[in-house]
Amino acid sequence: MELINKTAIVTGAAGGIGQAIIHKLLAQGAKVLAVDISExxxxxxxxxDDSQLRTFVANVxxxxxVEAMVKQATNHFGKLDIMVNNAGIGLAKPLLEHDPIADFEPVSKVNQNGVYYGILAAGRQFQAQGTPGVILNTSSVYAQMAAEMTFAYNVSKAAVDMMTKCAALELAPLGVRVCAVAPGRVDTPMLRQYEEIGLWDHIRxxxxxxxxxxxxxxxxVVAFLVSEKANCINGCTINASDGFENFKYPLMG
Incomplete structure (x- = not known):
């Protein structure tokens, strides 16, 4: 078990990717604080078992x-080794139909501010402990490319990629690695909004x-990146997208 005796926090715990990450980390021997916005x-x-997994309600x-969830993890498990900033939201809406308050600000606050706060709180905890650690951010291939109807989401995820680079540089003297994973089309409840507007087969x-x-x-991929086997990977975003960003939608097939 690659992560035995490691303590991790995972935000956005109840989502499709969040649950999968937590189950994988537990299977690898980690102790996990699962964080989401509602009980x-x-x-x-x-x-x-409470000695392996504890839940915590927090708005990132x-x-x-966010500070409180870090304190909860360290108080309960004794330390922090891994922070997974996974909480994220998105919506599909044309730019010119946006209500800035309803359609841009919430996405920016969760996807961008939430990751920033997680990096800051975890970094300060690693500094206080005097121990190395890993911060893993959930980005998206949309951070690297333009797309219709996802303006706020793309912008926020591009910020995640840059925060990953900058944080890795500043935290390197502490022995802290900062990486991101960029999923493509993952079968999650958040993606199902495209099924509702008739684009499910298209995006597949x-x-x-x-x-x-x-x-x-x-x-x-996340379990690998937060393990010691990925010790040489730092300050970068790893695409986990089945090549989504590398080709144009096929004309035939």
Missing amino acids: QSLQVFEGY TDYQQ KEQMRQTFTQPEEIAD
Whole structure:
């Protein structure tokens, strides 16, 4: 088990990718604080041994709540080794139909501020402990490319990529690595909004092998990146997208 005796925090815990990451980290021997915005959403983790998994309600757009979740993890498990800033939201809406308050600000606060707060709180904890650690941010291939109807999402994820680079540089003297993973088309509840507007089959074909990536496949990448086997990987975003960003939608097939 690659992560035995490691303590991790995972935000956005109740989502499709979040749950998969937590199950993978637990299977690798880690102790996990599963964080989401509501107690009800965290009920999916009922029945786990409290010595291995503990749940915590927090809104990642509030820095004091992010600090509180770090304190909870360290108080309960004794230390922090891994921070997975996974919480994220998105919506599909044309730019010129935006209500800035309703359609841009919430996405920016969760996807951008939430990652920033997680980096800051975890970095300060690693500094206080005097120990190395790993911060893993969930980005997206949309950070690297333009797309219709996802203006706010793309902008926020591009910020995640740059925060990953900058944080890695500043935290390197502490022995802290900072990386990001960029999923492509992952079969999660958040992606299902495209099914509702008739684009489900279209977006499936945007992956090279024309099949959706599963959350468990992203979790495998995350578990590797936060392990000592990935010690030479730092300050970069790893695409986990089945080639989504590397080709144009096929004319035939």
